[in-house]
Amino acid sequence: MNRGPFTNGLLHKFDDETIARLELRRVDLPVNREIEYPGCSIEHLYFLEDGIASMTTTFEDGSEVEVALAGTEAILGTSVLMGTRRSLNRVYMQVAGHGYEMRASTASTEFKRGGIFQDLTLRYLQAQFIQSAQTAGCNARHSVEQRLARWLLLCADRNAGRMLPLSHEYMADMIGAKRSTVTVVAIRLQDQNLIHYKRGKIDLLDLRGLELIACECYGVVKAHLTNLAEYDPGVGSVMERQPAEPLSF
Numbered sequence: 001m002n003r004g005p006f007t008n009g010l011l012h013k014f015d016d017e018t019i020a021r022l023e024l025r026r027v028d029l030p031v032n033r034e035i036e037y038p039g040c041s042i043e044h045l046y047f048l049e050d051g052i053a054s055m056t057t058t059f060e061d062g063s064e065v066e067v068a069l070a071g072t073e074a075i076l077g078t079s080v081l082m083g084t085r086r087s088l089n090r091v092y093m094q095v096a097g098h099g100y101e102m103r104a105s106t107a108s109t110e111f112k113r114g115g116i117f118q119d120l121t122l123r124y125l126q127a128q129f130i131q132s133a134q135t136a137g138c139n140a141r142h143s144v145e146q147r148l149a150r151w152l153l154l155c156a157d158r159n160a161g162r163m164l165p166l167s168h169e170y171m172a173d174m175i176g177a178k179r180s181t182v183t184v185v186a187i188r189l190q191d192q193n194l195i196h197y198k199r200g201k202i203d204l205l206d207l208r209g210l211e212l213i214a215c216e217c218y219g220v221v222k223a224h225l226t227n228l229a230e231y232d233p234g235v236g237s238v239m240e241r242q243p244a245e246p247l248s249f
Helices: 009-013 016-022 078-082 104-112 115-141 144-158 168-175 179-191 207-213 216-229
Strands: 025-029 034-036 044-058 064-070 090-103 195-198 201-204
Touching (some): 016 104, 044 104, 064 144, 064 168, 078 104, 104 115, 115 144, 115 216, 144 168, 144 216, 168 179, 179 195
Antiparallel strands (some): 025 090, 044 090, 195 201
C-alpha cells in the first residue's frame, strides 16, 4: 500500500519497510463493530485512524464496565501477541471511524523481528495497562462527577472535541455508576455550561471547566499517552540494545 500520511500515532512512527511488511488493509469501523469478544479468537489487529473504541469487562448478567478507551494512539487486538488464545475482554467501536486491519499471523511475525513494531506495541500495551489500573482505582475512590468529567475528557481527546453520540445509560455503564446518578450529574454539568445534552448527544462546551472537576486520573492517563506519542526509537530500542558491561570492583 502507499504510505500515509497516517493519523494513527504508531503507524506514523513506522518506516516504509515496516509498513510494507504489515500488509495493511483499510477498513470502515461503524458504531458497535466488534474488535474482540470474550471467548473468541483474535484474527486481526486494528490501527485506529478515526473514532473511539472501548475495552470493557463483561459480567455474567450481561452488564459491562469500561476498563480502557482507545483512539488514534491505539493498536487493538495486541493481547494475541502476548500469547492470548481467546480474548478476555470485549473491544468495540463506541464512536464510528475507520482504520487499518492486519492479520494476527502477520503481526506475530513482525513482533518477533523486534525493532520499532515490537517497541511501540509494548509501549502501547503499557499505556493500556496504566489506563486500566488508573480506571479501577478511580472507580473505587472518586465521585461520579469526577469520574464522568474524566471520562468525557478522555473521549474528547480522541474525538477532536466533536459531539459525542452517547446516552446517559451508556455513560453509566462505562463508568460503573447508576443511570439515575449519571443523569443528575449530567444536569449539574449542563447547568454550569460545561456540556450540552440533548437526545443522546453531548456537546462538550468547556473542556477547561471539565478539567477542574475531573480527578487527577485524567492527567495521569493523558500524560502517559503523550509520552507514548513522543517515543524516541533511539532510546531503549530493541534493535539498538547492547549487552551490559560486567561490573568491576
